[in-house]
Amino acid sequence: MSELFGEHAERYADYAENSGPNAHYDRPAILRLAGGLAGKQVLELGSAGGGLTAQLAAAGAEVLGLDRGADLVQLARKRLGARARFETADLNEPLTMVPSASTDVAVASLVLHYLEDWGPLLAELHRCLKPGGTLVFSVHHPITGWLRSDRTDYHRVELISEDWDWNGKTVTGRMYRRPVSAVFTSLLEAGFAIDAVEEPQPTPGVEDPELDRILRTTPVFLYVRAVR
Ligand SMILES: C[S@@+](CC[C@H](N)C(=O)[O-])C[C@H]1O[C@@H](n2cnc3c(N)ncnc32)[C@H](O)[C@@H]1O
Known part of the structure; x- marks a missing residue:
């Protein structure tokens, strides 16, 4: 899956920067759920071309972005300069670059559905987060996944x-869909408490009226905040 993003790194980064689902739906919801970020240590999983990273950094966070796509990591470094740090990493592997209990907020926007097994990553995030730290993530909505299966x-x-x-x-993406209970059971098994669950509305400004309708009326992405 990440080869897809890597293969089309520049085009994906340009698309993600301003696309309706990213700019008017996903990023506002993630930022709202992440709360006040001034001075916070933020670990961003699947940082892609740095579109969300730029907003996390603008909110005052010190961000380390991880992504499997080496081209995307290069692009994000070029775009953000000294505003954030980026490293190439596979989220299926231990996050050896992140010290234990060093992270205030872990953010995973639209990336967890590329992992078949969430267990190892959630265990790693539990290790990396400070006690009371939060994990905020969005995934493709399980209802939509079921309808596509x-x-x-x-x-x-x-x-x-x-x-x-x-x-x-047109590009074809492949992702893992999972039942609703699997989303929450894996968090609970990893030692997290569920703090918020949201199915948000888009913010104003989605240019395409049909996309705006879809974002307002169908289950597109699911948002969760969990506490360590
Ligand atoms: C939909 S994009 C995330 C977009 C980003 N949140 C934004 O707002 O710009 C998903 C990203 O996850 C990355 N990714 C997918 N599987 C991964 C894995 N196993 N390890 C690390 N990154 C992965 C992809 O390379 C891609 O950049």
């Missing part, structure tokens, strides 16, 4: 695919 077995975790239009280029 062949609907053989709701209770399994399975790969599904979806076509996206990135500024005129």
